[in-house]
Amino acid sequence: MTRHLAVVGTTGAVGREICALISERKVPAERISLWASQRSAGQRLAVGGCNSPVGQLCEKSFEGVDYAIFSAGSERSRQFAPLAVRAGATVIDNSSAFRMDPGVPLVIPEINPKDAHTHQGIIANPNCSTIIMNMAVWPLHKVNPVKRIVVSTYQAASGAGAAAMEELRTQTADHLAGRKITPKVFPHPIAFNLFSHDSPVGQTGYNTEEQKMIDETRKIFHEPDLAISTTCIRVPIMRAHSASINLTFEHPILPEQVHDLLKQAPGVEVVDDPASGGFPMPLDATGRDECLVGRIRQDAGQPGGRGIELFVCGDQLRKGAALNAIQILELLTQ
Amino acid sequence: MTRHLAVVGTTGAVGREICALISERKVPAERISLWASQRSAGQRLAVGGCNSPVGQLCEKSFEGVDYAIFSAGSERSRQFAPLAVRAGATVIDNSSAFRMDPGVPLVIPEINPKDAHTHQGIIANPNCSTIIMNMAVWPLHKVNPVKRIVVSTYQAASGAGAAAMEELRTQTADHLAGRKITPKVFPHPIAFNLFSHDSPVGQTGYNTEEQKMIDETRKIFHEPDLAISTTCIRVPIMRAHSASINLTFEHPILPEQVHDLLKQAPGVEVVDDPASGGFPMPLDATGRDECLVGRIRQDAGQPGGRGIELFVCGDQLRKGAALNAIQILELLTQ
Numbered sequence: 001m002t003r004h005l006a007v008v009g010t011t012g013a014v015g016r017e018i019c020a021l022i023s024e025r026k027v028p029a030e031r032i033s034l035w036a037s038q039r040s041a042g043q044r045l046a047v048g049g050c051n052s053p054v055g056q057l058c059e060k061s062f063e064g065v066d067y068a069i070f071s072a073g074s075e076r077s078r079q080f081a082p083l084a085v086r087a088g089a090t091v092i093d094n095s096s097a098f099r100m101d102p103g104v105p106l107v108i109p110e111i112n113p114k115d116a117h118t119h120q121g122i123i124a125n126p127n128c129s130t131i132i133m134n135m136a137v138w139p140l141h142k143v144n145p146v147k148r149i150v151v152s153t154y155q156a157a158s159g160a161g162a163a164a165m166e167e168l169r170t171q172t173a174d175h176l177a178g179r180k181i182t183p184k185v186f187p188h189p190i191a192f193n194l195f196s197h198d199s200p201v202g203q204t205g206y207n208t209e210e211q212k213m214i215d216e217t218r219k220i221f222h223e224p225d226l227a228i229s230t231t232c233i234r235v236p237i238m239r240a241h242s243a244s245i246n247l248t249f250e251h252p253i254l255p256e257q258v259h260d261l262l263k264q265a266p267g268v269e270v271v272d273d274p275a276s277g278g279f280p281m282p283l284d285a286t287g288r289d290e291c292l293v294g295r296i297r298q299d300a301g302q303p304g305g306r307g308i309e310l311f312v313c314g315d316q317l318r319k320g321a322a323l324n325a326i327q328i329l330e331l332l333t334q
Numbered sequence: 335m336t337r338h339l340a341v342v343g344t345t346g347a348v349g350r351e352i353c354a355l356i357s358e359r360k361v362p363a364e365r366i367s368l369w370a371s372q373r374s375a376g377q378r379l380a381v382g383g384c385n386s387p388v389g390q391l392c393e394k395s396f397e398g399v400d401y402a403i404f405s406a407g408s409e410r411s412r413q414f415a416p417l418a419v420r421a422g423a424t425v426i427d428n429s430s431a432f433r434m435d436p437g438v439p440l441v442i443p444e445i446n447p448k449d450a451h452t453h454q455g456i457i458a459n460p461n462c463s464t465i466i467m468n469m470a471v472w473p474l475h476k477v478n479p480v481k482r483i484v485v486s487t488y489q490a491a492s493g494a495g496a497a498a499m500e501e502l503r504t505q506t507a508d509h510l511a512g513r514k515i516t517p518k519v520f521p522h523p524i525a526f527n528l529f530s531h532d533s534p535v536g537q538t539g540y541n542t543e544e545q546k547m548i549d550e551t552r553k554i555f556h557e558p559d560l561a562i563s564t565t566c567i568r569v570p571i572m573r574a575h576s577a578s579i580n581l582t583f584e585h586p587i588l589p590e591q592v593h594d595l596l597k598q599a600p601g602v603e604v605v606d607d608p609a610s611g612g613f614p615m616p617l618d619a620t621g622r623d624e625c626l627v628g629r630i631r632q633d634a635g636q637p638g639g640r641g642i643e644l645f646v647c648g649d650q651l652r653k654g655a656a657l658n659a660i661q662i663l664e665l666l667t668q
Contacts, residue, residue, distance in 0.1 A: 148635055152486035152578035154528055154567065168526075169510065176507050192502075192572050193617045194488055196629055196645065201608030205589060205631025205643075214634060229635035229643060231578040233488065236570050238526050244486035244565040246580075255539060274535030283527045295530055297539025300548060301482055301563035309539075309563060311530065 002333050005029040006065045006089065007047070008080065009072025010054055011040035013162040013239075014094055017322035018069055019047040025326060028333075035061050037072070062087035067332070069325050070094055085121035092123050092328050094321055096208075099124040099216060106219050109327040110267045111138045115220075116331050123328055126220060127212040128320030129153050129232060133243045134217055135291040135319065136312040139265035140247065140258060141221065148227040148248035151213065155197060155232060156282065158239035158316045160185060165238055172236070190236050197232035207232060240282035241320055242313045252305035258296050267319065272296050280313035288315055289323055336667050339363040340399045340423065341381070342414065343406025344388055345374035347496040347573075348428055351656035352403055353381040359660060362667075369395050371406070396421035401666070403659050404428055419455035426457050426662050428655055430542075433458040433550060440553050443661040444601045445472045449554075450665050457662055462654030463487050463543065463566060464550040467577045469625040469653065470646040473599035474581065474592060475555065482561040482582040485547065489531060489566060490616065492573035492650045494519060499572055506570070524570050531566035541566060574616035575654055576647045586639035592630045601653065606630050614647035622649055623657055 005027070009015045015036070022032065023046065032047055034054045041056035055061065057076065062068060062084040070077045070084075071094040081091045081098070098104040105115035106124045108131055116123055126134075133151055140146065157168040167185045174181055175191040188195045199208035206214070210230040218226050262270050271280050272294035280292035291314035299307025314320055339361070343349045349370070356366065357380065366381055368388045375390035389395065391410070396402060396418040404411045404418075405428040415425045415432070432438040439449035440458045442465055450457055460468075467485055474480065491502040498519045505515055506525040515523050522529045533542035540548070544564040552558050596604050605614050606628035614626035625648035633641025648654055 150484045150580045150635065152565075154488070154569065172506060173510050176503065176510075187611050188615060189617055192570065193615055194569065194571060194576060195615045196608070196613040204634060205608075205629070206634060207608070227635040227637075229580050229633050229641070231580075231629070231643060231645065233576075233578065233645075235488065235528065236526065237528060242528060242567075244567065246484045246563055246565075274530070274539075274541070277521050279530040281522060281527055281529050283523055295539070295565070299563050300538060300540060301484065301561040303561075307563070309565060311565065311567075
């Protein structure tokens with residue numbers, strides 16, 4: 001039982017999903033306090049059976065708080081998470097602020113639950129694409145080590161927040177009506193278009209999102225040298241991310257083995273019946289807790305039966321963010 | 335000079351683009367005859383400065399024809415292309431009917447123009463994704479042999495024809511208006527969704543589109559053993575295909591070399607300035623003859639500097655189909 005749970009950034013796309021999951025999963029808490037920026041404070045949100053007021057986040061928001069889930073961006077996490085820890089709270093942080101900090105565990109509960117218990121006040125929730133990819137990769141890796149991953153993503157608007165989802169809607173309507181398009185949230189048109197993920201490109205030529213998938217996977221897997229090649233692309237999809245994944249294993253592996261391993265994996269649903277059109281699709285993954293995995297096949301391009309190709313879809317707001325954070329909370333409190 | 339050029343399937347998405355290109359590129363022909371199925375015959379289309387009637391395709395359509403460009407699907411090509419050849423015409427066929435026939439050259443004019451001249455009446459135009467990918471890969475391969483390709487596509491609705499493009503439009507409008515969606519052309523919803531390419535999945539686990547990219551690339555490159563791993567995905571984009579490509583070379587190669595090679599490559603435009611948001615996007619590739627290539631970077635996942643990642647976009651109806659066919663015609667007649 002949590003005595004006092006705080007949700008920071010509660011009016012955003014992920015924050016709202018966290019509130020919905022608290023109610024849905026009956027997360028036990030004596031008190032739930034909701035915090036947002038000045039702009040959103042004063043609203044009321046349904047959570048845990050109550051219609052709770054949203055307070056303005058400030059230095060005193062964490063008095064008496066046991067657990068705080070942050071989904072308000074890196075800047076606010078950097079500013080307020082240490083204050084929450086100092087006030088005695090354990091922070092589960094959805095931002096990228098602390099993910100690569102060696103003193104902060106980075107946790108996907110189905111993969112490295114034990115890491116959660118090594119925390120020193122902050123536990124980081126991984127990047128959404130990292131989580132969704134690895135829900136499919138880890139169950140295989142722990143049986144037959146993955147030596148190389150080549151992944152290309154198909155990322156939904158929700159990863160850029162509620163305003164981005166609204167931009168996809170309104171801009172698409174404007175495009176269909178022949179009205180002029182003026183991108184605001186995204187730097188490029190998103191209606192009937194796609195573009196390289198809108199995060200800065202570094203010296204290596206990889207953008208931040210791609211680098212996160214590489215660095216975070218290595219940290220979560222405890223495999224600092226795992227070879228990973230990432231391409232992150234934003235597509236005009238509302239809220240489920242997809243990824244096309246090419247794997248090289250240490251030992252030969254058959255598609256049937258992959259099927260069996262993934263069928264037993266928690267949080268994964270195998271959707272792989274090409275004859276009847278059964279494969280993972282964002283619309284089917286939307287609102288689902290499970291990541292859908294399909295198109296499992298022996299890689300035609302790798303000798304020795306050591307290659308597998310597969311495709312995964314997962315709800316970016318649920319398993320990609322809010323659900324994983326709530327699962328970390330459950331891991332700590334149950 | 336072509337005395338008599340016939341266009342078969344002239345009212346489809348590719349057929350209309352062929353007519354537009356004949357006018358735009360001033361393809362010299364004394365006579366241009368347009369052919370379509372019974373359903374579309376009787377229309378008139380602007381081509382080569384005339385408003386020409388569309389006749390109903392029949393066994394006698396090819397009397398006196400020198401060159402015939404077919405874009406009416408595999409079944410019609412199988413039935414009518416041999417008749418056209420028998421009547422003395424050279425056929426440029428956009429369908430997949432003859433592509434893997436050892437007696438039929440499969441030609442991308444920038445890559446294997448000489449193959450065109452070995453024809454025995456039929457020259458095949460490659461699959462759209464095959465063309466667009468290889469416009470970026472070939473200029474590198476001919477200097478530093480590519481040993482392995484891992485590619486994931488982002489394919490536009492136009493690849494499934496004009497009706498599919500219209501379905502994307504109307505279904506998206508219906509979705510936004512909250513109306514019920516009933517997929518007709520595609521087997522799955524395409525509005526705000528994506529799915530594994532809608533071609534049959536074979537014994538190997540690869541669908542026909544993926545297998546085409548493998549088989550056709552090997553044939554065009556004259557590299558029967560080239561290792562290629564393909565994942566073909568349909569996305570809610572109107573008419574430009576994209577591909578995320580991971581390459582392994584025989585020798586080390588630098589991103590700067592790739593830049594230089596692609597800048598000199600005909601039919602390619604390097605769009606690769608991440609700092610200013612410069613990378614290939616379908617909306618920018620639409621209506622363009624060039625394939626846009628960007629996100630060129632050393633592959634973080636391959637040792638020894640032998641890996642490169644890049645992203646390409648090309649207009650599916652132009653270079654992916656109609657333009658390549660017209661270029662083959664120009665190759666034969668100029």
